[in-house]
Amino acid sequence: RLKAQLQTSNIELQLLDAQNNYSIANINMDLLLGLPETTILKVDEDYINEISENQPVSYYLSQALQNRKDLQALDYQRKAANLGTKAAKAENLPILAITGGYVAADIPGFVTITNAINIGLGVSYNLDNLWKKNSSLLKSQAREKQLEANNELLNDHIKLELNKDFQNSNLAKKKIEVYERALEQATENYRITKNKYDNGLANITDLLEADAALVGAKVNVINSRADAALAYKKLLQTSGILNQ
Structure with a gap:
């Protein structure tokens, strides 16, 4: 007791x-x-049953490269930095300008001009650019290198996290099979012990232990299914599919 x-x-x-x-x-x-x-x-009581077979890890990696918002944001930053570099390079180039004008003048006894149009083409260049460093260009190039390094680092992090979640999801599904076999064994053990108890071959303690083992096995199966469902959702989140 x-x-x-x-x-x-x-x-x-x-x-x-x-x-x-x-x-x-x-x-x-x-x-x-x-x-x-x-x-x-x-x-949601059906949550633990929403477990699908995993696709190859390459599928989730390709989905992550397409759907991950952090990768997309970094890509936009890299494009902006590239435009900044092009704009900074333009500072060292000559400036080509087209000019135009309209003249109408009437000076009595001297000159009369009507409907005179002038058009010109000019080129200017800042000679200071020959010996001064373009600081804007250097900053923009450094920014590009920094974003490129961040992109490589983020890609490596995503690959590592994705493979980890993929392995965890597979492991969680395998655990379900193990716990289900344990449940079958606990069920059979309880049936045999109950039969012995009914025939006076086992005491109440043996029956209680068998019953407790059966309850524990059922709980383990439910927990393993919940863990597998969570691991699968985590895999979808890491690959960016869940956010879609």
């Missing part, structure tokens, strides 16, 4: 922890969605 009470107490403690974690998660989600903190969110 004391052993059964101890097992019951352990299960009650696990239930309290689960309820506490649920309450914290509910508040965090309310804050994330901008809802009042007292809003009760209903859990």
